[in-house]
Amino acid sequence: MSNLIRSVVTGVGAYLPEDVVTNADLAKVVDTTDEWIVERTGIRQRHRIASGHGVSDLATEAARRALAAAGRTPADVDLIIVGTTTPDLTFPAVATMVQRKLGCPIGIAFDVQAVCSGFVYALSTADGFVARNRSKCALVIGAEAMTRLMDWTDRGTCVLFGDGAGAVVVEPREGQGTTDDRGLLGFALRADGTKQDLLYVDGGVSTTGEVGKLRMQGNQVFRHAVVNISEAVVAAAADAGVALSDVDWFIPHQANQRILQGVAHRLGIDEAKVISTVALHANTSAASIPLALNQGIADGRIKPGQLILMEAMGGGLTWGACVLRL
Numbered sequence: 673m674s675n676l677i678r679s680v681v682t683g684v685g686a687y688l689p690e691d692v693v694t695n696a697d698l699a700k701v702v703d704t705t706d707e708w709i710v711e712r713t714g715i716r717q718r719h720r721i722a723s724g725h726g727v728s729d730l731a732t733e734a735a736r737r738a739l740a741a742a743g744r745t746p747a748d749v750d751l752i753i754v755g756t757t758t759p760d761l762t763f764p765a766v767a768t769m770v771q772r773k774l775g776c777p778i779g780i781a782f783d784v785q786a787v788c789s790g791f792v793y794a795l796s797t798a799d800g801f802v803a804r805n806r807s808k809c810a811l812v813i814g815a816e817a818m819t820r821l822m823d824w825t826d827r828g829t830c831v832l833f834g835d836g837a838g839a840v841v842v843e844p845r846e847g848q849g850t851t852d853d854r855g856l857l858g859f860a861l862r863a864d865g866t867k868q869d870l871l872y873v874d875g876g877v878s879t880t881g882e883v884g885k886l887r888m889q890g891n892q893v894f895r896h897a898v899v900n901i902s903e904a905v906v907a908a909a910a911d912a913g914v915a916l917s918d919v920d921w922f923i924p925h926q927a928n929q930r931i932l933q934g935v936a937h938r939l940g941i942d943e944a945k946v947i948s949t950v951a952l953h954a955n956t957s958a959a960s961i962p963l964a965l966n967q968g969i970a971d972g973r974i975k976p977g978q979l980i981l982m983e984a985m986g987g988g989l990t991w992g993a994c995v996l997r998l
């Protein structure tokens with residue numbers, strides 16, 4: 673095995689807005705109950721962005737915390753990629769707003785729009801810069817204000833989503849070219865545009881001129897999620913050259929506790945190895961994986977050097993998985 677540059681995660685941070693909305697709060701707005709939501713989804717509460725705030729505010733705070741964890745400053749950052757589907761403005765990109773708010777020098781900054789798969793797509797994209805020595809210090813962020821896309825009369829969707837942001841600092845490090853190396857070891861990304869009708873927002877700049885509301889055929893998405901995510905997980909593990917039994921922690925996109933369990937069951941993964949934050953955060957789309965990663969590190973479960981498998985599925989449909997040694 674020859675030496676090569678790996679994209680290594682050197683710091684993780686997250687931010688959740690203060691306002692917590694419980695299932696009981698939602699039962700006052702739509703015809704639902706805490707029992708239904710908990711039984712069908714595992715969700716107990718979600719955070720909601722304050723009025724007057726934008727996703728860039730959440731992303732900036734998560735990034736600040738990730739930089740502190742990595743022992744880096746904004747002056748070090750030369751690349752920012754934000755996975756988001758709920759930007760402050762149609763343009764410019766949230767990434768450029770984060771750059772300005774943090775005071776980072778001129779560099780590369782852009783958003784990736786892959787909905788709930790946004791973080792997996794963004795991290796894999798960052799690897800194209802970092803592992804080719806095009807970036808010395810990258811910020812990869814997942815940040816969303818999904819509550820802004822809700823139809824508050826649709827009980828089938830408005831109870832499922834929440835707001836938040838998570839960020840990682842990614843830096844190049846020389847590896848040996850083995851699976852013992854720290855860094856992103858492999859990934860698999862997928863999209864199937866023919867499934868658009870299952871999950872989309874019914875507005876946009878070039879059509880209605882309105883932001884629109886999220887529409888979802890939940891049970892159809894559920895079915896595709898379990899089957900397709902499992903395939904991508906196996907493909908990402910093969911790309912990394914690891915066996916699923918080598919993986920210390922599975923960090924799924926936090927859409928629904930039953931999907932998490934369904935994927936784990938299908939792949940023969942011990943549920944004790946699955947990080948789940950869906951009860952506390954609900955579905956925060958591109959933010960959910962870095963939020964869960966941050967939670968697992970903060971509570972002492974995830975440790976440096978461990979092998980992590982992240983997977984997600986979202987609107988598009990898009991889906992994918994990444995294998996990372998922390």
Ligand code: ACO
Nearest residue numbers: 704705708787788827828831890891893894927928986987
């Ligand atoms: N409270 C009470 N009843 C409800 C609610 C609610 N909040 N929502 C739906 N129901 C009712 C329905 O009206 C239906 O009633 P009916 O039988 O009288 O018609 C019944 O519950 C069953 O509805 P289903 O939609 O079949 O329920 P299901 O068990 O499939 O659960 C859910 C719905 C939770 C949405 C599930 O399908 C799911 O989690 N799907 C996947 C979501 C997902 O993963 N999305 C991907 C990422 S999101 C992104 O990319 C932005």
